[in-house]
Amino acid sequence: MTETAPRPTLEAVAARAGVSRATASRVVNGGDGVRGPLVERVRRAVEELGYVPNQAARSLVTKRHDAVAVVIAEPETRIFADPFFALQLRGISKELTAHDSQLVLLLTEGRADHARVGRYLAGGHVDGALVFSLHLEDPLPELVQRAGVPTVFGGRPGWGDGTRSAVYVDSDNRGGAREAVRHLVGLGRRRIAHIAGALDQTSAVDRLDGFRDVMADADPGLIVAGDFTPAGGERAMRELLVRCPDLDAVFAANDLSASGALRVLRAEGRRVPDDVAVIGFDDMLPVAEQTDPPLTTVRQDIEEMGRLMARLLLRGLDRRGDEPGVGGAPSSVVLPTTLVRRASA
Numbered sequence: 001m002t003e004t005a006p007r008p009t010l011e012a013v014a015a016r017a018g019v020s021r022a023t024a025s026r027v028v029n030g031g032d033g034v035r036g037p038l039v040e041r042v043r044r045a046v047e048e049l050g051y052v053p054n055q056a057a058r059s060l061v062t063k064r065h066d067a068v069a070v071v072i073a074e075p076e077t078r079i080f081a082d083p084f085f086a087l088q089l090r091g092i093s094k095e096l097t098a099h100d101s102q103l104v105l106l107l108t109e110g111r112a113d114h115a116r117v118g119r120y121l122a123g124g125h126v127d128g129a130l131v132f133s134l135h136l137e138d139p140l141p142e143l144v145q146r147a148g149v150p151t152v153f154g155g156r157p158g159w160g161d162g163t164r165s166a167v168y169v170d171s172d173n174r175g176g177a178r179e180a181v182r183h184l185v186g187l188g189r190r191r192i193a194h195i196a197g198a199l200d201q202t203s204a205v206d207r208l209d210g211f212r213d214v215m216a217d218a219d220p221g222l223i224v225a226g227d228f229t230p231a232g233g234e235r236a237m238r239e240l241l242v243r244c245p246d247l248d249a250v251f252a253a254n255d256l257s258a259s260g261a262l263r264v265l266r267a268e269g270r271r272v273p274d275d276v277a278v279i280g281f282d283d284m285l286p287v288a289e290q291t292d293p294p295l296t297t298v299r300q301d302i303e304e305m306g307r308l309m310a311r312l313l314l315r316g317l318d319r320r321g322d323e324p325g326v327g328g329a330p331s332s333v334v335l336p337t338t339l340v341r342r343a344s345a
Contacts, residue, residue: 008049016045028053067102068313069129069149071117073138075109078229082256083284084302085133088154091306092130099314101127108140118143128313130154136200141166152313152330154305158202167316168332169308171300173203173281176337177210180251180279180298183339185214189249189277193222195236195261197253204228207253207281222247226257233260241268248276249345255280255287255297262291262344277345293343300337308333 014024019038026034027042028051034042045051070092072079079085089105096103104126106117121129121144129144132154144151153168184192194211197204208223215222221243226232233252237260240247252258258280262272270276272293280288283299312330319330 008051010051010053012049013042013045013051016049017041066100067104067126068096068310069104069106069121069126071106071108071121071129071131071140071144073108073131073133073135073140076107079107082228083286084254084282087284087302088132088306088309091303091308092310093306094303095307095310095314099310101314111139114139114143118147121147121149127317128152130309130313132309134158134201135198150313150316152309152316154309156202156206156332156334158205166332167312167330169305169312169335170203170332171305171335172337173206173300174210174213176281176298176300176339177207177251178213179337179339180281181211181214183296183341184249184251184277184279184345187249187273187277187345191222191244191247192218192249192251193224193240193244193247194218195233195240195250195252195257196223196225197228197257199225201228204253211251219244226253228254228257230256230260230263233257234264235260237261237264241270250276250278252278252280255282255284255291255295258295258297258344259287259291262293262295266292273343273345279339279345283340288340288342291344296342296345297340298337299340301335305335308335 010024010028011021014021017024019042023034023038024042027039028046070089072085093103106120108114108117126149128150130152131140131144134140134153134155134157136158141157153166156168156170157166181192192215194208196208199205224236224239226236233256236257250261252261258278262278265272265276272278278295280295280297282302283297288295288297316330
């Protein structure tokens, strides 16, 4: 059994820096009222000794845990199969790391997990929560509100009853969908179909609304609900070909759905884009650049959305200690989208 060296103490840091323990504590824990030269001496002593602050003691001083819960309202199988979540988590992780804060990932496989997540959030383990991929009627917003933790949502919340406010980060889903469908119209396509996403999520509803903004007189049979997955895109594409065999374009609610639609079109002998033009939404490069043909799609900056979610939450936490009337709560952000043209349309 290997013996380990004792961990450096705050007293050792104070002795090395030639200051009192109280002064060393204020510097290590981010307190004010210490002159610049003393701050530098303490920091140098921390680095030389390899001192690591005791998180429990630090929390007593700063009232912060330096940890943020990331709650994703999807089953594990979806999260680890969909590049969207990896990109958003990467953005969140980069921002939290830059602020020396830890990411605590909480997954909700089913309804039984919601109570567990609610207890954890209410238990004082984290400074705040980032919650995304919400579905309508999801109990998570109420659980988060009951837990009393500052929260930023990924995507526009769908309660819309005027009784709850929320800070969120989203993309211009409706505007991006309009641009995609206008592009198809500009190519001379007239029988344009839409493979919708899961319609219990606001992003899917907004993209469907954007499609209808341009195709107000579209045959209802040209709209089929999917679920944001490749398999859902395949099912929807087969159904569309049965309903409307003469369709000449498809706008899919995301890249994964579009990839499924492309496989079905190829299997049915439909040439893309000659016979049927296809546009997706997301511009996830592992998907969009590797479909056959490469996918024209609406780009949203998924990683930046994650980074902004974390930034807004941390900014709100920093402002909680401000005097009344100083700073103010952060505002929601809606990021623009752009159409990226490739070979499919």
